Amino acid sequence: MTHGSTPAQQSPYTNNGGRPRSYDVPTWRKVAYYGGAVLQGIGLLMFLSVFVAVFAAFAGIGDVFGSGDHTAIGSGIGRAFRFFPVAFFGFFVISAGQWLRRVGRQGLAGSGVVLSPQGEARDAEPWRRSEGAQDQMRLEEIPTLQAALGGAPGPTGSPAEVVKLRCRSCGYLETEDAAFCSQCGQRI
Structure with a gap:
């Protein structure tokens, strides 16, 4: 067994699959993420519509989202129960929005839609590079902390x-x- 790596066995972090490294998330992922958020909002409104209709029926507001007799609370409650399929469908729209946001946030391979370790590493790259930059900033602050604690660094950055x-x-x-x-x- 050799310890040298052949081009087929290289880590996906070494050359990023031939693409330039980037801190930015691709546009389609941003659209998927924010589109999923919009779908979640629509689904939430659909889900809550049944509660608004039932509240309106019990409050005696009258005709609940339809035309007809304004006097009977029973007929208002009956019309409110017609919104249950809309609320049920709203639950599925919320779930679809959550899935779409996860795909937008983690990418196709990162969310498990496509089974590819190299793709997963590429999809996670903007966050990994961001975390690395934050770690680098922390390391650069160490001489400043040493100086503040009394162990001022020498001219080469060492104590x-x-x-x-x-x-x-x-x-x-x-x-x-x-x-x-x-x-x-x-x-x-």
């Missing part, structure tokens, strides 16, 4: 060099600002 002196009596390494050895107590 300042610490000089130690050896005690003539016991040989203990002591910091250069010490007047007495912390091991034996003799003057440095």
Whole structure:
């Protein structure tokens, strides 16, 4: 078994399938995501329409979304129950909107529509690159944090060099600002 990678075994992260790397999400995924949100809103309105119709019937508002007799509450409730198929269909529209948003957010391979590990890596690339950029920003802040905590970095970005002196009596390494050895107590 060889440890070298052949072009067929390369990681999908190495060359991005021949496409340029990008932080941006493709337009079709944005359309799918926001279109799914619109479908969810429409489905929610369809689902809630039955509750509005039943409330209107019980409140005695009269004719519920139709023409007819305004006096009988029973007929208003009967008309309100006609909205149950619309509410049931609204539930399916909400589910379709959620699925469409997931495809828009994760891509075809990332959401499981297409079974492709390389495609899944490409679909997740904008978020992975964004997370990497955030990690890089955190790493760049470390010298600033060290300076704030008192360990100011040197000119190369590494911490300042610490000089130690050896005690003539016991040989203990002591910091250069010490007047007495912390091991034996003799003057440095």
